[in-house]
Amino acid sequence: MPVSESLARNCYHPADKAHITLRPVLSDEQIALLEKICPAGLFRRDAAGKVNVHFQGCLECGSCRLVAGDTALAEWHHPPSGTGLTLRFG
Template structure:
């Protein structure tokens, strides 16, 4: 049976940054839509993202309009997740 050899090397700089001003609907989409559960509400009702566990699937980009994320890009070369099979 084939074995997976996925590798993950966390980047030191964030590749996902939510916009400064988000309404409740935009926050809810990010919190509920991320398959890795990286977006979370803060105690004061804000939003935080733990980019270290990102699967780089792009779900957050697809769920939201262009103004929801101030920045989204793939991590720098050699960082993030590398899926390997076999």
């Protein structure tokens, strides 16, 4: 089963407020790293080249925090109780 199909089986209960925020200025290297490391593909550039974080589909794995840390992320924490990801197996 492709990863995209497996991820589609999960249930997402997004919070109203983002639990991941980026620093105002990021280098191209930092952006490329975030785009590459996130298994859910949450970090994407728009047509103007600005990076958007689509936090609603976050797997809460912390990969972005571990790899980019404080140099790229202004904030990262788990979403509030009752929101976030519910994994579904099978």
